[in-house]
Amino acid sequence: MHIILFGPPGAGKGTQADNLVKDLNIIKISTGDLLRTEIEKGSNLGSEIKEIIDKGQLVPNNIISNLIKLKLKSQNYRKRIIFDGYPRNILQAKDLDDQLLKNKQNISLVISLHVNEKVVIKRILGRQVCSKCGLTFNEFSNLSTKNNHNCDKFFLKKRSDDNEKTIKKRFVVYNQETFPILNYYRKQNLLHEIDGMKEIGSIYKEIRAIIRPIEGWLYIAYSYK
Numbered sequence: 001m002h003i004i005l006f007g008p009p010g011a012g013k014g015t016q017a018d019n020l021v022k023d024l025n026i027i028k029i030s031t032g033d034l035l036r037t038e039i040e041k042g043s044n045l046g047s048e049i050k051e052i053i054d055k056g057q058l059v060p061n062n063i064i065s066n067l068i069k070l071k072l073k074s075q076n077y078r079k080r081i082i083f084d085g086y087p088r089n090i091l092q093a094k095d096l097d098d099q100l101l102k103n104k105q106n107i108s109l110v111i112s113l114h115v116n117e118k119v120v121i122k123r124i125l126g127r128q129v130c131s132k133c134g135l136t137f138n139e140f141s142n143l144s145t146k147n148n149h150n151c152d153k154f155f156l157k158k159r160s161d162d163n164e165k166t167i168k169k170r171f172v173v174y175n176q177e178t179f180p181i182l183n184y185y186r187k188q189n190l191l192h193e194i195d196g197m198k199e200i201g202s203i204y205k206e207i208r209a210i211i212r213p214i215e216g217w218l219y220i221a222y223s224y225k
């Protein structure tokens, strides 16, 4: 019953996944967040990862595969994950299928957010992430306010890879390595495509409508965990 939220950098995957986590019995796995947690630990692996992320490249598949394996082992994640920013190339997509099959699980839906690259670059430059609770805001389009955020503004930070040079490289990598995965899921009839340029609330409504047929299953998966 897992869901993949797919799209280029800045498409709004993290924001939409956070909304779903608030409203449904699902858990978000963002490989970007897992990698940043590893960087914060200050390990050798963390500094290797930071160098790659700051260049806008993809972190090697074996590192990602190990992170995912650890999560899939946990009963808590059984059959109710929303993947954000993963898989990012065809080998990762096949590795995920293999790992899920071993655990008698599967992907139910892939939701792809389509956005215009120029607009999204501006969006990314305005992105602010709360270093305390992890929520994402935007100084141009989705301000942190008392109504949507409990932490102090002091905790809002820019990501080190959210600069113009790295963003451009991330888009090249997305077009070459990540975008082709869409066909892999299209052939399996799992793909739902959405206009990601609309307002956050109306995109969320569309996502909820797509997920609705499996919402009941998410609750069942949760109660039998």
Ligand code: AMP
Pocket: 009, 031, 032, 033, 035, 052, 053, 054, 056, 057, 058, 059, 060, 064, 084, 085, 086, 087, 088, 092, 161, 170
């Ligand atoms: P994100 O937080 O999803 O924007 O990811 C930030 C950066 O982390 C990416 O630009 C990549 O360098 C790295 N990254 C995140 N997820 C993956 C993944 N599944 N495979 C490889 N690298 C990743």
